[in-house]
Amino acid sequence: MKEIIAIIRPNKVTATKRALDRLGFPSMSVVAVFGRGKQKGIANEVAVEISPIVRGLGSFKGMPYVPKRLLSIVVPAEMLNKVLNTIIKVNQTGDIGDGKVIVCPVEDALRVRTGETGQAAIL
């Protein structure tokens, strides 16, 4: 089993959910998070001129964090590539700030209601 942690734009959550639903993975956890990438926040993320007067104020460093949504999905290892490709395809706009997808190993899972473990717990 693998955990897919996708950090994506907030307005892409619905589209991602729909696409994953069609693949047969309707279950996920979504967390509202704040983050930044190599660009150090939003100042360099959008093509807006920031007036030199504002820049000269010293404390102005742009917006250090950008609101994102973190999706956590646990899938069987053999379905990993299919889910990954779907997430990347749906969320790709080509602009900076599309987000990252992180794949982590998961050892076991437990469905609390029935006590099932392993693959049966996530499917």
Added chain:
Amino acid sequence: MKMVRAVIRPESTELVVDALAASGFVALTRIQAFGRGKQKGIDSGNVHYDELPKNLLMLVVEDEHVPQVLEVVQKQAKTGNFGDGKVFVSPVDTVFTIRTGQEGV
């Protein structure tokens, strides 16, 4: 690659984030969290607080950079009192940048 998740005091978050950026680890995700440690929360007068507000910083770094990140986090977040937080390091298989679809941090 490793994922470093640091649960730290909210007031030391900016210190840690700025120090990490100065060391070259700019990209991270910040999550507001509530939790407790071995002390089961805190007693303040007659009031018992079971869960205390913390910030969770999550970043993915190459294996060889993990000690450096841990050192920076500890240097900035340490006050010596209970509640300074914990850092967890866990394995990561791969990372993809959605914009390009390329693998790698």
